[in-house]
Amino acid sequence: MSDTALRICPFCEATCGLTLTIDDGRVTGARGDLDDVFSHGFICPKGASFAELDNDPDRLSAPLVRRDGVLTEVGWDEAFAAAAEGLQRVITEHGGASVGLYLGNPNAHTVAGGLYTPVLVKAVGTRQVYSASTLDQMPKHVALGLMFGSPVAFTVPDLDRTDYLVVIGANPLVSNGSLATAADFPGKLRALRKRGGRLVVIDPARTRTAALADRHLAPRPGTDAALLLAVVHVLFDEDLVDLKHLAGHVNGVEEVAALAADFSPDVVADHCGLPAEDIRTLAREIAAAPSAAVYGRIGTSTVEFGTLGSWLVDVVNILTGNLDRPGGAMFPLSPIAPAPRPPKPGRGFAIGRWRSRVSGYPEALSEFPAAAFAEEIDTPGDGQIKAVITIAGNPVLSAPDGDRLDKALAGVEFMLSVDPYLNETTRHADVILPPPPPSRSAHFDLALNALAVRNNARYSPPALPLDGRPDEAEILSRIALVFYGVGVEGDPALVDEQVIAATLAKETADPQSPVAGRAVDELVAMLTAGPGYERRLDMMLRLGAYGDAFGTRPDGLTLAKLKDAPHGVDLGPLRPRLAEVLRTPTGRVELAPHQLIDDAARLRDALGARSDGFVLIGRRHLRSNNSWMHNLPALAGGSNRCTLQIHPDDAADLGLTDTAVVKGPGGELLAPIELAPGMRRGVVSLPHGWGHDRDGTGQRLAAGQPGVNVNQLNDGGVLDPLSGTAVLNGIPVDIAPAG
Ligand SMILES: Nc1nc2c(c(=O)[nH]1)N[C@H]1C(S)=C(S)[C@@H](COP(=O)(O)OP(=O)(O)OC[C@H]3O[C@@H](n4cnc5c(=O)[nH]c(N)nc54)[C@H](O)[C@@H]3O)O[C@H]1N2
Ligand SMILES: Nc1nc2c(c(=O)[nH]1)N[C@H]1C(S)=C(S)[C@@H](COP(=O)(O)OP(=O)(O)OC[C@H]3O[C@@H](n4cnc5c(=O)[nH]c(N)nc54)[C@H](O)[C@@H]3O)O[C@H]1N2
Ligand code: SF4
Ligand SMILES: [Mo]
Secondary structure (H helix, E strand, C coil): CCEEEEEEEECCCCEEEEEECCCCCCCCEEECCCCCCCCCCCCCHHHHHHHHHHHHCCCCCCCCCCCEEEEEEEEHHHHHHHHHHHHHHHHHHHHHHHEEEEEEEHHHHCCCHHHHHHHHHHHHHCCEEEEEEEECCHHHHHHHHHHCCCCCCEEEEECCCEEEEECCCHHHHHCCCCCCCCCCCHHHHHHHHCCCCEEEHHHHHHHHHHHHCCEEECCCCCHHHHHHHHHHHHHHHHHCCCCCCHHEEEEEEHHHHHHHCCCCCCHHHHHHCCCHHHHHHHHHHHHHCCCCEEEEEEHCCCCCCHHHHHHHHHHHHCCCCCCCCCCECCCCCCCCCECCCCCCCCCCCCCCCCCCCCCCECCCCCCCCCHHHHHHHHCCCCCCCCCCEEECHHHHHHCHHHHHHHHHHHCCCCCECCCCCCCCCCHCCEEEEECCCHHHHCCCCCCCCHECCCCEEEEEEECCCCCCCCCCHHHHHHHHHHCCCCCCCCHHHHHHHHHHHHHHHHHHHHCCCCCCCCCCHHHHHCCCCCCCHHHHHHHHHHEEEEECCCCCCCCCCHHHHHHHHHHCCEEEEEHHHHHHCCCCCCCEEECHHHHHHHHHHHHHHHHHCCCCEEECCCCCCCCCCCCHHHCCCCCCCCCCCCCEECCCCHHHHHHCCCCCEEEEEEEEEEEEEEEEECCCCCCEEECCCCCCCCCCCCCCHHHHHHCCEEEEEECCEEEEECCECCCCEEEEEEEEECC
């Protein structure tokens, strides 16, 4: 007899509810949960492959420890002891500051990543912290921090209600949405058009999302900031600025007007490769729409002017009065966001509080650029990284110049990876601690609920028992205990109880907290009796915006209530809440932070400096997920291939028939071409996450169709200066026929 279990899908930001089929203690199928309050049955090919991923025979089921140079399966006690010994050795000799950490993307999709990596980073006490954020959304964090005083004050397009949506540099029909958590993004875009709304897509490639749009503008890559600044120019020039409810809450409008004065559509048209009239029409339509939202993602973020572009997305939303109102760009309210306090000025936001050792890059959100990880490992001197910990990441493929990082990692004194796969990065580890498969982990969206286009709360307990292995919460807690000085054999519950005690002490002492003045012991005793992560989630929910405030609001949320609602709790449409979110010292939106105004000088210089060579961009595929899902039969093959997409006329001009040599600033590679009539002339695309041809990895299917590592074309020398984010889109390349 089959059984079923509900499980939120952790493979992308859409957070679809899945119904898993379970036979004989293993997952055998997955379909969309029709009753899920958020996803209503939507599913994509990756979610549908949950069983294959869960049961992948190449997934590590036991820890690996390097013995005489060879990674060898050992028991958990031995592996933890080896991890502790290796780390301790380096800490004793070089100090905790010599430990470098790299945190990869799936940390945003696991309970362990959300709750324990912050504890671990603090316990290690190093400034050598790197993550996929500087290959992704760091520009947005910096822009939000400077504008709103909080780097996590994300807005999302109010997809269900907007009349006019501009998607710039995103392809949600394939990615299923990012920094905008919306299960069934495709359905929501169709619904928008059906109710008479309009969709504009700005992308150098005619993507599936662009094909759905009322209008597709195909600019030259890397020019979104100039394009958006020209939109701002038109808004001022044609007297279309209308702050509406935001009037009186925004500083710096004149400074933005002054900046935009130099960037008329006619001035930027050549740089952007678009007719000036198209830019004017866009600005007029955004201003005229009853409600509108501009939504930008990777193509606006991982580019030379990433922070400027990410900022200007919100500048347009603000100048047209579309920030923080239904149908516009709104701030979600996560169930674990602290209960709102009365508005008060914040301390503001700073970047560059310290700088990296080798290239002097400024920190952003206490991280250095992922593109600088290798140089901090392989450059000798004081402060050099001597030990590396990677958690859920594969920077050898995901960051620029993986060959250099590959060599650097081979030379560190000790490396620990927490990862289910032996891959291009983890193959260098001395110890690999594999987390259990997703069916044996609990799920709660700590990060993504704060980006949801409709407020909701859902919890999935583990669908299957752990079978004697530690979960990832325990793995990360035990590593933290090494740095606490307690030792790896300590009680991992210590970590949770310490966080709980510290959080509740702070809350009860805060006169604005819903638990002000109460006894910490009393509150601790009220928490659920489950594992530590459940106790922490219960605490966060109860202190949160919808929480029961530990009994004060009996109708409020607790973890027990979520467990009683396995399809989730709908918390309603987004509602205006700018005042709660603002943390600037002035208590107003800072539309013109000086760092951004100053950085625009680079943009001015770029306008005159265009070259006519080819530029490279990236793309994603519905059946691929960064570097780590190329090992599943259901997802591999077909159109999911690592090809160089190029316009047929460009291919003909170059005499390309099958394979091209592509040369970039960081190296060259051979790739099969794929004719793509939807690609802008002069632009080519290669997907990332491929290049599975290195020795000593353990993903057999992926190794059989390795593809090439696009990031080897990139030397990582060009970063968005404010955020330290690598330029991954808009890279100059030379292309020629192979042979
Ligand atoms: N199926 C699938 N889903 C995924 C992932 C995956 O690998 N596979 N990855 C997940 C992750 S980690 C993330 S961060 C999200 C990303 O989510 P998205 O940002 O929606 O993903 P992309 O498909 O990379 O879309 C970026 C688009 O920007 C375009 N572009 C490139 N350069 C420029 C430019 O200069 N200007 C403009 N306007 N457009 C440009 C590209 O052509 C591309 O269509 O997707 C997530 N979802
Ligand atoms: N050229 C180019 N490069 C890019 C991009 C691009 O668009 N173009 N996109 C960038 C973006 S947006 C991102 S987010 C990065 C991603 O960069 P990374 O996060 O470095 O790479 P991933 O391929 O996502 O690797 C995820 C790793 O997590 C492991 N993993 C999966 N599930 C779990 C789990 O539950 N626990 C643990 N501990 N590990 C797990 C996988 O085995 C894999 O090793 O790539 C970036 N690189
Ligand atoms: S869209 Fe994302 S969350 Fe939904 S099933 Fe697919 S991978 Fe999972
Ligand atoms: Mo990402």
